Amino acid sequence: MTNLTDASDRLAQRLALAVPAALLAGAYISQYGFDLFPCEMCWWQRYPHFAAVGLALLSFAAPPKKLWIALAALAILASGLIGAFHAGVEYGWWRGITGCATTGDAMSLDVIRCDIAPWSFLGISLAGWNALLSIGSAITIWVLLIAKEKRV
Template identity: 35%
Template sequence: MSLTAATGKIQTAAAALLALGMTVTVGTALGFQHIGGYIPCKLCLEQRLPYYIGIPVMVLALVSALFRGPAIVTRGLLLAGALLMTWSLYLGIFHAGVEWAWWPGPTDCGVVAPAPSGGSLLDQLDAVIPPSCDQAAGRFLGLSFAGWNVVASLALAAIAYVAAFRKA
């Protein structure tokens, strides 16, 4: 299937589903951070980047599909979303592998310079030590947050690839 082939309901529904799915996924991570009190490590924060980029890309894909924009634009945006979720999949696998000690993580993960003495608010913020990347904050049904990101990224990438290349 070509990226220039006409688009239809499949691409429109996929763009909407992907925008919603990406929003729910990163929103859940933000909820665990701000409501649940889980402090994300460096790799956790990196895993959010494809979602922060992907959500507006999928909204643009949805707008293009709804207003019957050029097929190459709609399909190209869906393909961009698929590639972003593939990047997210890689980041999730890498982080999960670090947590399971299959390979080493970044040397600067969880390392914080000593906070200067004093009682200012900025000094107190500097005293917060982020968690190490090799320690899962928690496991739910056997998977860490990174593991669940792998599941979500795989599903979202598959939907995006199918929508980008499937006949309308």
């Protein structure tokens, strides 16, 4: 059962690698190509994606493959949940938990603000897009992994 012979398992494996890799690529392109430098909470969203890429790569080499894919999806979900929290801070729904989301005098000039979205598309910030794409992808990966078991 460690081989991924089912098409849905293979698709889940590829999504578990492609989604965090694409989202990280987008983050770095926005950072280095468009000068949208990450705040502290942006970095928090990247770390689980790095873990997801590693876990997804591991699924290509080591059994049990489905376990590594499911764990990669969990890491993707973690990034999405952090993104949802960060988006809420940007939209003013709640307060942030870091110094980059304050306006006090103690804030240094070189801190990138967490509570101001530097860019949005369709009214959704980068953190919001990460939340939507990551949470949706994690759920899709898990559904694909269990799809074969439901047919049996």
